[in-house]
Each structure stands twice: as structure tokens, then as C-alpha cells.
Amino acid sequence: MTIDTDALKANFAVVAGHGPDEVAQHFYSYLFLRYPETRDMFPPSMTKQRDRLVGALVRIVTNVDNVGELVPYLEDLGRDHRKFGTLAAHYPAVGEALLTTLRHFSGDAWTEKLQADWAAAYGIVADTMSGAAQKVDAAEPAWWDADVTEVDLRTFDIAVLKVRTETPHPYVAGQSLSVEPTTLRPREWRLYTPANAPGGLEIELHVRLIDGGPVSTALVRRASPGDRLRLGPPVGRMVLDPASTRPLLLVAGSTGLAPLKAIVDQLARDGGRPTHLFFGARSVREIYDRKDLDLLAERHPWLTVVIAISDDIRWKGPRGPVGTVVAEAGDWSGHDVLVCGSPAMVKFTVATLVASGVPENRISFEDFGDS
Template sequence: MDAQRLKENFAQVAQHGDAVALFFYSDLFLRNPQLRNMFPVGMSHQRDRLLAALGRIVSQVDNLHDLVPFVQQLGRDHRKFGVEALHYPEVGASLVTTLRYFSGRAWTEELARDWTDAYNLVAKVMLDAAQEDAATHPSWWNAQVVAHERRRFDLAVMRVLPDRPFAYQPGQAVSLEVPARLRMWRYYSPANAPRPDNTLDLHVQLIDGGPVSPVLVRSLNVGDWIKLGPPVGTMTLDERPGRDVLLIGGSTGLAPLKAILEQIAARPNPPRVHLFFGARYIDGLYDLEDLQKRSAGAPWLTVIPVVSDHDPGPAAEHGTLADVIGRFGQWQNHDAYVCGSPGMTDATVGRLLQFGLSQDRIRIDKYADA
């Protein structure tokens, strides 16, 4: 298998954009019409996910250290869709057909063998991980809404109780499905460290045009049931001692950072922690009261609210998160955790790198990419 040949071929195919995923799913459903019911009615989000996953796999095809954990997670996560071993060859056949079609005259027997070998390897890793996970975990958890509070017209904080133990690490995300939007799974990060009562807090902001967030914010009630998928993500706390911590969250990007904060607070000797919580307007700092209560009883914790789109006066710092962190010190010796929109995350990470913080001490989660 020639990794460079795969990368060059995928770069050529990817130039056709959404047409690639559209062709793939059309071919898959024509060959296997019984599979259509496993997917949502609207396929645009699903097509985006396909191209993103393929791009990541191909870009790391010669870096198994990083690729294998990602592919294993894909295998575990696909259990909630009802994917079984018999589906993998069907998907592989449609994938190779799609690649051949968009490669045109560049397609060769060598490329066919490379892609077949690569797909078979990925499929084996996914299937092995799924089968191992099935021995100890369900495909999904049913969870009941036990609290639901609207903090703004477009933002809600909810608490759910899974029907059986749900293990995760602070900073990870979980996918969820609501009955009103079947097969439209979306990722949200629990805003708390694991609790003895097994409940999870979720912070949800309404996304314009989003099919799931309006249901979660406006229509969900206490007593309703949702489904939870297995936890995913690597923005988890580095437990090595002697490392101060910098937490930077935009809007509901606060949620995983709040879970990490709870994990830190449980230590016998917590490190110094600076938490920057940002929003466009002052009412977007929806959880500031709770954060300030926590900091009042924790001398190791400093909370800095930030507002970007108008001057909040003494209530918060004014500016973007990327700008404000530069006014509050040097961060070279900190571990940084950043979560928010892609634009905010990229700008903030860029600023941290300018300050001299090394890339390996920065962990990120772009919630809009969930």
C-alpha cells in the first residue's frame, strides 16, 4: 500500500467536493436499498462527516500511532447506528466505485489495490473495536431529562439521567438523539465530572438552521427521553503534577472546561487555574454566577469573564478571548484547554503559540465541528 499515492489520489478526488459524498451514498443505496433506513432523512450533514472522516484517515494513513485510536473510536461509535460486520463490504464496494469514478483516467490497478487494502485494514480495526466494546457496553443509553432550564431564548441547561452507568472522562463529548429527529445524532460535552448519581449536565445553544438544537432548547421537557451514544474526544486533563492550567471557553464551549474544572477541584492540592469565559454580549455569560461562586471558595481559581461585541464596563473584560488572554500574563508554563467556535478556537490557539506555549500543551475542541 503506497501511502503517498493514496494521499495524492484523494486530494484529486476531494476537489469535487460534495459531489463525492453524494455519488457514494447514491451508489450505496442503489446497491443496498435496505440500508437507507439507517440514515437520517436529510443527508447533508452526513455527507460532510463522510468527507471529513475520509480526509482524516488518508492524511494519517502513514501515522498509525494517531490513526488507529481514531478508527477504533469510529468503530465503537458506529454501533449506535446499527452497523454490523455484513455492512462493511457493501460500504467498501461503493467507496472504491466512487473513487474510481472521480479519478477518471488517473485510476489504475495499483490504486485499486491500494484503496482496497487500506479500506480492509480500516474496516478490520473498526470491527474489532466494535466487537470488543459490545462485550462490555450497550450500543446506546436511554436517558431521561430530569431538569431543563432556559438561560436565554436560544440557550438551555439540561440535566439527564442515563438508565445505566455511563462512564466518561471530563472534557469528552457524547452524541445524543431525540425522538423528534431520528438518526440525527449531535455531540454535546457534559459540563460536569462523573457523579455518584450518574447524571449529566448539558449546555445547548440553538444553531440557526440546525435540526436538533431547537428541539433540545425549545421543545424538550422534564420527563422526556433521549438516547446517548458512547463518549468520544481527547480534550482530557493531563494529570501530571506541577502544571498550572489555562481554560478558555466561548459560549457553550464552557461545558467541557467546567467538567475539567470539577476534576481539578477534587484534587488534594489543585494547581493554579485561570478560566476565561467569553461571549459576544453580557447575557451570553449564562453560567457566570455559578463560576464566580466556585472561585469565591477556591483561592487557586481565577475566573475572567470576557465580552467581545460591546463594552460591558466593570462586569467583564472587553475584547476577543484571543486579545484578552494577552493582557493577563504569560502562559508558557501552563496546560491550555480551548473550546468554542472554529474561528474563536483558531484565533486563541494562534495567540497562545505567539506567547510561546508549545503546541503539545494545547488541547482543543471545536464545538461547531461536532
């Protein structure tokens, strides 16, 4: 059947108008009451989980007619959900809860055609996610066990952790992985990006304390050597283009530096390539990795490192939002560009670079929202 994607988007806008908390609460209430066996797959506190549900739905509906964007996202989601114990048998229950929720908030606007379109669309989502999960079931575990070996509190709200896995984790430099502090916050997960290239058992994680964030609070405030973690499968596509030999522009905001350090590490192992790394922060205090940045610039003649501070008059170097500093520093139209940081920083930087002449298809980015 042909799915009316415009009708789905319009209907979801109506549903979302009731508020994300109300919509998500109805969904999970129905799911847990009708299928109580699913409750143990989720954390005790559902506040963050409700935000994640609505965020995922928004992304899916926004890209419902953009297969090139949607399918890779769903495949990542399917592989990642194995860590919760998600099985193919759970997808019908979730679909039933979703359609019930949509029907409830649609009111008189709900029609048999909408029911059929949503059911067909969810069928594609479920098939894509479960198919991706099944493909990797025999090849890799649902998670990797790890131990915290070092906690370096760089500022009151930023810590650099060294963790060690029992077997190598198959991420690619620039990719992220979800982290569960099993001895501190079981069943709570958040995405972080290794700051080193893969290949060994040790992984470096940069963690910034997020107000109300259970995982970041546990890792920054309470983690110590010996604590146990679980690491989920790799996700994300902000990675080096293996077919490109163009020079690189890397733009980081705060702990968005981590994946770009992994990219630099990978470049060094591959022989190097002309690379400019711009790191932006609001204050001098937030230059939490200054020593390592200086060492990288000293060690690699093909690497230039620039630090930009936006809000601290004590800083004598480049001042202003890092996106502005980068755009004013040169012509980057011949570079491959990778950008990582907060959603606002990434949005501004990408828009500024595109306006300055960088082709949009040369820019890869990742933002550290509430993943």
C-alpha cells in the first residue's frame, strides 16, 4: 500500500500538540499495564525515557519520506536496543501501544486510513530495527562489560574517564556508544563518544555533568576505579570518509572534542593529513583538555589547533563563538568538515560554514543533546 506521509506528519503534529510528557506517559502507561513484562527493560525513573521516546518519534516522522536518512538511524536503533533485552516479539506490543496513543490524542481526526498508514509505517520501522538486530546477533554481543580504571576530574563538572573492556569494542573513530553505570545507575544509559581510536582495550570518555542527568551525575560525581560499566553497540556516522584525501576541518564545542580527538588519533595511525582543529568554550575554565591539545599540536606537524573563547575577557586568543571564529579564519570550501558539540553550537556552526561557501555535503556533524 502507498503510505500518505504528509498525513502522518500532520497527524503527529496534532498529537504532539498535547505535550510530550502527556503523550509519552499515555504510551508507557498503556504498554506497562497491557504488557507488564516489558517494564523491567526500562529504568526506575521514566522522566528521561519519556523525552527519548518523543525525540525518536519526531526524528522518525520528520524523515518518514527520507529513506537515506531514516533507514541508517533505524538500523542503529535496532542494534542498540538489544542491550535492553529487546526481542522481535516485543515489537507488536510497542506498535499496539503507539497506535492506541495516536488514536487517543487524535480524537475525531482519527480515520481508518490514518490507522492503516500508521500501522504500515510502524511495520517498516519494526522490520528495519529487528532485521538489523538479527544480523548482528551472531557476530557481536548486546553489550561489552568494562571497568573504570581512572577518573580525572578536570573541572567541577567535567571528568575524563579511562575504562577498560574485556574484549575490543568495534567502534570506528567518531562513533558513539551508550554507557550504563551498572554499579551506580543500573538501567540508565547515555551516549558518549570515545576520545581515542579503536584497536585496544582502553577507551577514554569525556563526561560533562548535565543538570538532572542520572548517568553524567554518576560518572562525574561518584565514579571511581573498579566501578563496572556496560557499553552498547557503536552508533553514528560522523566518521572519516575512507575515499577522501581532502584536508580536514574539525570543530568542537566543549566535550564534543572527544570524537574529534579520536579522529586525530586515527589520522596519526594512518600517516596524517593536513588538519585544522578548532575547540570552542565559553570560559578559560572550560579548556579542560589544554595539555593534551598542546601535545597533539606539538607531536603532529600536519595538525593545527586553535582555541576560541566566547565569554571570558581574560582570554587573549581568538574570541567569539567558535563557528564565527572558524568561518573568519579562512576558506574551508575544499575541506571535509566534522562538527561536534551542543545542538545550538552545531546548528550555528554548520549554518555559518555553509553560508561561507562550504558545500553542505562535505559537512558531517553530531550534537550532544539528550541522546
